[in-house]
Amino acid sequence: xxxxxxxxxxxxxxxxxxxxxxxxxxxxxxxxxxxxxxxxxxxxxxxxxxxxxxxxxxxxxxxxxxxxxxxxxxxxxxxxxxxxxxxxxxxxxxxxxxxxxxxxxxxxxxxxxxxxxxxxxxxxxxxxxxxxxxxxxxxxxxxxxxxxxxxxxxxxxxxxxxxxxxxxxxxxxxxxxxxxxxxxxxxxxxxxxxxxxxxxxxxxxxxxxxxxxxxxxxxxxxxxxxxxxxxxxxxxxxxxxxxxxxxxxxxxxxxxxxxxxxxxxxxxxxxxxxxxxxxxxxxxxxxxxxxxxxxxxxxxxxxxxxxxxxxxxxxxxxxxxxxxxxxxxxxxxxxxxxxxxxxxxxxxxxxxxxxxxxxxxxxxxxxxxxxxxxxxxxxxxxxxxxxxxxxxxxxxxxxxxxxxxxxxxxxxxxxxxxxxxxxxxxxxxxxxxxxxxxxxxxxxxxxxxxxx
Amino acid sequence: xxxxxxxxxxxxxxxxxxxxxxxxxxxxxxxxxxxxxxxxxxxxxxxxxxxxxxx
Ligand SMILES: Cc1cc2nc3c(=O)[nH]c(=O)nc-3n(C[C@H](O)[C@H](O)[C@H](O)COP(=O)(O)OP(=O)(O)OC[C@H]3O[C@@H](n4cnc5c(N)ncnc54)[C@H](O)[C@@H]3O)c2cc1C
Ligand code: SF4
Ligand code: SF4
Numbered sequence: 431x432x433x434x435x436x437x438x439x440x441x442x443x444x445x446x447x448x449x450x451x452x453x454x455x456x457x458x459x460x461x462x463x464x465x466x467x468x469x470x471x472x473x474x475x476x477x478x479x480x481x482x483x484x485x486x487x488x489x490x491x492x493x494x495x496x497x498x499x500x501x502x503x504x505x506x507x508x509x510x511x512x513x514x515x516x517x518x519x520x521x522x523x524x525x526x527x528x529x530x531x532x533x534x535x536x537x538x539x540x541x542x543x544x545x546x547x548x549x550x551x552x553x554x555x556x557x558x559x560x561x562x563x564x565x566x567x568x569x570x571x572x573x574x575x576x577x578x579x580x581x582x583x584x585x586x587x588x589x590x591x592x593x594x595x596x597x598x599x600x601x602x603x604x605x606x607x608x609x610x611x612x613x614x615x616x617x618x619x620x621x622x623x624x625x626x627x628x629x630x631x632x633x634x635x636x637x638x639x640x641x642x643x644x645x646x647x648x649x650x651x652x653x654x655x656x657x658x659x660x661x662x663x664x665x666x667x668x669x670x671x672x673x674x675x676x677x678x679x680x681x682x683x684x685x686x687x688x689x690x691x692x693x694x695x696x697x698x699x700x701x702x703x704x705x706x707x708x709x710x711x712x713x714x715x716x717x718x719x720x721x722x723x724x725x726x727x728x729x730x731x732x733x734x735x736x737x738x739x740x741x742x743x744x745x746x747x748x749x750x751x752x753x754x755x756x757x758x759x760x761x762x763x764x765x766x767x768x769x770x771x772x773x774x775x776x777x778x779x780x781x782x783x784x785x786x787x788x789x790x791x792x793x794x795x796x797x798x799x800x801x802x803x804x805x806x807x808x809x810x811x812x813x814x815x816x817x818x819x820x821x822x823x824x825x826x827x828x829x830x831x832x833x834x835x836x837x838x839x840x841x842x843x844x845x846x847x848x849x850x851x852x853x854x855x856x857x858x859x860x861x862x863x864x865x866x867x868x869x870x871x872x873x874x875x876x877x878x879x880x881x882x
Numbered sequence: 883x884x885x886x887x888x889x890x891x892x893x894x895x896x897x898x899x900x901x902x903x904x905x906x907x908x909x910x911x912x913x914x915x916x917x918x919x920x921x922x923x924x925x926x927x928x929x930x931x932x933x934x935x936x937x
Contacts, residue, residue: 431920434897434912439904444914448890460888462913492925506925509918552911555885560896562921586925593927600927717930748931807915811890844895852894852929859898863906866899870885870908 435510444511449549451557451815455839456869460552466545468516468524469502473540476504476512480532480541488520490597494587496605497597502532502541507595516541556839556866557815559825560859561808563845566697566704566801573767574696574798580606581687581776582768582796585714592721602686602722602729604795606774610677610684617674624667631660639664687794688728691778692719693765694735697801704801704822710851711799712739716752718797723756730757732791734765734780742851768796802849815840824848833862841865884908893921 434440443462450461486501493499501521504514522529523543533541565586568576576582581604583591590596591603598608628639635642635657642657643664651657692715698708712735719731738760740749752758763780766788771777776796781788804823812819817835818826825835825842833841843858844850850858887903889896892914900910912919928935 431897431924434892434900434919437901437904439907439909440900441909441911442892442914442919443911444892444919445917446913447915448888448913456885458888460911462911467917494925503917505916505918506920509920509924511918513917515917552888553886554888554911556887558887558889558896558899560889560891560893560899562891562893562895586922589925589927596927713930717928717933720933721928742931744931815890843899844891844893846891846895852923855893855895856898859895860902862895863899863902866887867903867906867908870887870903871906 431508431510442511443550444513445515448811448814455837456555458554458557458839460554460557462550462552464548464550466518466547467513468518468521468541468543468545469514470540470542470545471511471513473538474513474536475538475540476514477537478504478514479535479537480514483531483535485529485531486520486522488517493590493597494584496587496590514540516543556841556869558859558862558866559811559815559817559835559840559842559846560844560862561805561811561846563849564803564805566803568696568798568800570703571696574693574765575768575770576798579768579770579774579776579796580604580609581774581794582798584798584800585692585711585718586800588718588795588797589714592718592725600725602688602725602795603684604687604774607681607684610681614674614677614681617670617677620670621667621674624663624670627663628660628667631663635660639667686726687722688726688730689792689794690719690722690729690731691776691791691793691796692731692733692799693768693778693796694733694738694799695764695801696798697803699736700801704803706822706849707739708802708849709739709741710802710849713742713745713748713851715797715799716740716749716758719758720748720752720756723758730759732759732761732793734761734763734778736764737762742853802845805846808846817842833858833865839869886911888913891921892916892919894923896921 446462446464449463452459480502481500484500484502487498489495490497490499492506502516518524594600646661697703723729740746763783765780767779769777771792775792777792779790817837817840820826841862843862844855886909889912900912903910
């Protein structure tokens with residue numbers, strides 16, 4: 431990734447979108463909108479001082495909303511380029527309120543609230559479409575209760591929970607527990623504030639709030655307005671402390687998730703959504719179960735699937751190793767429903783097709799192996815670029831020219847073409863690069879097919 | 883002089899295409915709609931089947 435930022439032959443146009451393509455193979459004019467970052471690319475050093483000071487917290491998309499970022503942000507820590515960006519929908523200043531704190535802290539004077547989108551035109555010989563995919567939204571399957579049961583997450587969310595650079599620094603803290611911890615933090619903040627007020631009163635009157643309150647309740651200070659106020663403040667403080675103590679007691683029992691269920695084909699091989707197999711999801715469930723077990727050796731995982739598709743070099747061995755060394759049990763069956771049991775534990779109901787029985791099992795967390803869905807903007811982009819899409823809205827190709835779109839000079843690779851894993855994406859990418867190079871290097875595009 | 887190429891999307895596929903072309907001496911413009919390149923792979927903890935770090 432770093433190489434892309436440094437390579438003299440690569441111009442990186444990040445935070446940009448293609449708006450128009452004109453011409454034909456070998457001679458295409460492309461119009462690109464470079465969206466305003468409100469940060470000068472040539473001045474920003476990526477130091478991150480601004481994000482430390484920005485008061486506006488926003489759910490962090492890179493962490494799938496499991497953590498926060500600031501209104502001024504870098505998409506992720508090692509992101510290329512490291513230039514920061516202000517989110518115009520969230521920034522106080524850009525929404526017409528008073529702020530500008532980032533501009534005051536930025537030593538490089540890189541913040542520019544007046545920056546505008548820029549339009550650039552580029553002449554190229556060919557285009558490669560590599561816009562990838564979106565994660566299928568599992569809330570479309572009501573029986574899995576994603577977003578209703580907090581401890582049911584998607585596989586990509588689980589990747590972020592496993593990651594040392596993620597919101598839990600790699601600990602498998604359950605979302606329900608994290609919600610309680612967030613509540614504790616919130617209440618502690620309140621408690622600190624009310625404690626400060628009480629502290630001043632205690633100093634002034636020379637006794638503790640508890641001692642005072644006992645006397646007050648015994649009727650000692652009737653008609654004393656000052657002490658009436660103190661009593662009110664004390665009552666308010668207690669109304670924070672009581673739930674806080676309860677939550678803290680509950681939190682003492684929290685442990686990391688150790689009983690994991692992985693549910694395959696969520697949206698894939700399902701005629702209500704996508705009839706195709708997304709290809710990589712069986713393998714990423716095996717992977718995530720192996721890594722979870724590496725983090726915590728007591729972890730036991732059950733992978734529920736119609737079959738585990740381990741088609742690829744070294745994949746079947748990987749699957750078997752997971753079963754032998756990482757406490758993975760493979761259950762053949764489709765999950766009918768997920769419900770919520772005690773302690774926010776998801777309960778999985780499924781048919782064990784080997785034993786021909788309907789069973790239920792409780793877990794600490796459930797991970798949904800979501801389908802590879804075509805990326806949202808692809809219909810629009812296909813119109814702009816002038817290519818056809820297939821029945822699912824992946825870029826249309828044919829079996830004998832898997833990286834050629836329906837338009838000469840426009841190629842495709844990776845999940846924009848169809849669901850595929852990283853090794854396949856890379857192979858297709860090299861192949862698309864080669865096809866594009868034929869046009870860039872040969873000035874006579876009509877020779878294109880004669881070469882083969 | 884070689885002509886130039888446009889790549890739309892800076893995930894692992896777009897990045898690989900860009901590097902291949904650039905190494906052949908062809909000038910590439912890589913358009914990514916998000917603030918940074920990397921795509922989904924940057925979000926992954928490790929990748930199967932070798933469990934190498936994703937980035
Ligand atoms: C949970 C999970 C775990 C996985 N684990 C593994 C694994 O361990 N090993 C493995 O081999 N595979 C794994 N995969 C599959 C892997 O994510 C894909 O194979 C790979 O990311 C495909 O790369 P891509 O470049 O085609 O797409 P993407 O990664 O989706 O990249 C596309 C890029 O294009 C950009 N883009 C989109 N639209 C536009 C537009 N209109 N203009 C400009 N830019 C645009 C996007 O912002 C993005 O940066 C996993 C998938 C999931 C969901
Ligand atoms: S905008 Fe300024 S403070 Fe923020 S990362 Fe860039 S140089 Fe640092
Ligand atoms: S102006 Fe304020 S809210 Fe906006 S990015 Fe800067 S510090 Fe954040």
